[in-house]
Amino acid sequence: MAGIWFTQLTLLLLLAFSSAVRSCSPSDLAALLHFKSALHESRNGIFNSWTGTDCCGNWLGVSCDRDSRRVAEISLRAGPVYTTFEKPYRPDYMSGYISPEICKLTHLSTLIISDWQGISGEIPRNRISGTLPADIGKLRYLSLLSAADNLITGEIPATLTSLTGLTHLDLRNNKISGPIPQNMGQLQMLSRVFLSGNQITGPIPGSICHIYRLVDLDLSNNHLSGPIPESLGRMAVLSTLKLDNNRLSGCIPGRLLGSGINELNLSHNMLEGIIPDAFGASCYFTLLDLSYNNLKGPIPKSMSSASYIGYVDFSHNHLCGPIPNSYSNTDASSFAYNDCLCGKPLKAC
Numbered sequence: 432m433a434g435i436w437f438t439q440l441t442l443l444l445l446l447a448f449s450s451a452v453r454s455c456s457p458s459d460l461a462a463l464l465h466f467k468s469a470l471h472e473s474r475n476g477i478f479n480s481w482t483g484t485d486c487c488g489n490w491l492g493v494s495c496d497r498d499s500r501r502v503a504e505i506s507l508r509a510g511p512v513y514t515t516f517e518k519p520y521r522p523d524y525m526s527g528y529i530s531p532e533i534c535k536l537t538h539l540s541t542l543i544i545s546d547w548q549g550i551s552g553e554i555p556r557n558r559i560s561g562t563l564p565a566d567i568g569k570l571r572y573l574s575l576l577s578a579a580d581n582l583i584t585g586e587i588p589a590t591l592t593s594l595t596g597l598t599h600l601d602l603r604n605n606k607i608s609g610p611i612p613q614n615m616g617q618l619q620m621l622s623r624v625f626l627s628g629n630q631i632t633g634p635i636p637g638s639i640c641h642i643y644r645l646v647d648l649d650l651s652n653n654h655l656s657g658p659i660p661e662s663l664g665r666m667a668v669l670s671t672l673k674l675d676n677n678r679l680s681g682c683i684p685g686r687l688l689g690s691g692i693n694e695l696n697l698s699h700n701m702l703e704g705i706i707p708d709a710f711g712a713s714c715y716f717t718l719l720d721l722s723y724n725n726l727k728g729p730i731p732k733s734m735s736s737a738s739y740i741g742y743v744d745f746s747h748n749h750l751c752g753p754i755p756n757s758y759s760n761t762d763a764s765s766f767a768y769n770d771c772l773c774g775k776p777l778k779a780c
Contacts, residue, residue, distance in 0.1 A: 455486040455495070458535055459502045463493065465532035466505075470559065472525050477507065494541075501538035508543045508577070528561030529578070533570075540572045545579040545601065558582045563602075568593030577601040579625070584608070587631075592617045603649070604628035611650075616641035627651040627673065635674070637662050649673040651696065656680065659697070664690040675699050675720065683721070685709035698722040698744065706745075708733050716740045723747040730754060730772070745769070753780050 455463070467481050480491045486502065487495035494504035507525070529544065544559060559581040567573075568590025576594075579601045586609030587602070598620050607629040616638030623646060631653040639648070640662035648669065655677040663672065664686025671694040672687070679700040685707035687695060698720045705728035706721065714737035722744040729752035730745065743758065744765045751771040758766075759775035766772050773780035 454484040456501055459538075460484060460486055462532045462535040463490075463502065465530045469530040470525055470527035496538060499538060502536050503538055503572070504541040505533075505536075505539065506541060506543045508545050525559060527559060529559065529564060529583075531564040531566060534564050534566040535569075537569065538572050539570050540596075541575040542570075542573060543575065543577040544581070545577045560584065562586075563588050563591075563607075565590065567591055570594065571596070573597060574620075575599045578605070579603040581605050586610070587612060594618065596620055598644075599623050601625040602629065606630055608632065610634075611636055611655075613638060615639050618642060619644065621645055623647045625649045627653070629653050631655060633657070635660055635663075635679075639663065640666055643667060645669055647671040650677070652676045654678055658682075659684055659687070659702075661686055663687060664692075666690070670694065672696070683707055683726075689714065692716070694718045696720045697724070700724055702726060705729075706731050706750075710734050710737045712736055712738055714738055714740070716743075718742045720744045721748070726750060727770075728752070734758075745772075 463481070463486055467478055472478055477491045480489055486493050487500055492505055492507045493502060495501060496503045559578070561583065562585030563583060565588050567588050571594070573594050574596050576597060577599065580603065583602070583605040585607065587607060589612055592612050592614050595617060597618050600621060600623070603625045604627070608631065610633030611626070611631060613636045615636050619642055621642050622644050627649045633655065634657035635650065635655060637660040639645070640660065643666070645666060646668055648671065651673040655674070656679065658681035659674065659679055661684035663669065664684050669690070669692055672692050673696045675696040675698040677700055679702060681702065682704035683697065683702055683706060688707055689709040689711055693715055694717055696718060702724040703726065706726055708731035710731060710733040716737065716739065719740055719742070726748040727750065730750060732755065734740065735755045735757050743761060746765060747768045750769040754766055754772055754774040754777065761776055763776040766777055
């Protein structure tokens with residue numbers, strides 16, 4: 432009889448242990464439920480699966496660390512079809528705000544809440560709004576933060592620069608204002624930074640040059656002002672630099688043109704002075720766009736020594752002098768609306 436009682440007790444303990452293993456950490460579960468309550472889908476979909484206590488099981492968009500069973504990833508990227516989930520789901524749009532309670536997910540390494548727009552037709556007005564949580568710096572394991580294509584307002588939280596493991600930052604196409612944190616250079620693991628399509632003001636912090644892993648930097652379509660830091664041209668692996676459609680002034684740093692940058696867009700700013708005669712055999716530009724500025728003087732002769740320059744646009748400036756022969760077959764619109772450029776593809780000198 433005692434043996435039967437012992438077996439039953441063992442079975443109950445195993446069931447209790449099994450149930451505990453299948454459950455979230457209580458603090459993670461509470462934080463996720465707060466996060467869910469602040470967001471609303473236009474129809475039943477992803478959050479329909481967020482039921483029960485096993486957020487590490489079948490909660491769409493939520494992944495946990497296998498060993499600790501703590502929430503490690505929230506991936507709510509919308510699009511024509513979710514490709515990261517086993518069951519395809521076609522979303523519409525999401526509204527609400529990012530709950531500050533998300534900062535209690537202390538093991539979170541990936542946060543993606545982006546691309547929430549209609550499947551067809553106009554982009555819906557209802558998208559995620561509010562501000563980024565001021566305590567986001569508490570997410571010390573966070574390596575990927577993507578909240579693009581929403582209506583997020585306010586400034587980039589100062590605590591963001593505490594996320595020293597961050598490798599990917601994507602806040603494109605929101606309504607973020609204020610300056611870029613001056614100590615952005617503390618995020619030395621970053622490889623991609625996309626802040627375009629916001630209302631960011633102030634200068635480009637020179638500390639960015641300390642992010643030695645940075646490959647792509649897109650600050651276009653903002654209200655940035657002041658000069659372009661020359662130090663950006665000293666970045667070892669920077670390949671894409673987009674600063675177009677801002678209010679940048681001063682001269683173009685010569686180091687930018689002699690660096691390893693492949694795609695450089697400085698168009699639609701207030702840059703002045705001459706185009707630096709700083710091209711060399713190591714220069715390889717797939718795109719070089721300096722249009723819509725106040726540049727003057729000739730097109731540098733050293734451009735002809737560049738290894739490769741694909742798309743080029745120097746239009747809408749105050750340039751003067753002959754166009755290098757190597758660009759005689761380029762579309763005339765790339766040199767149009769200058770003071771006195773001449774030679775093919777424009778009129779003869």
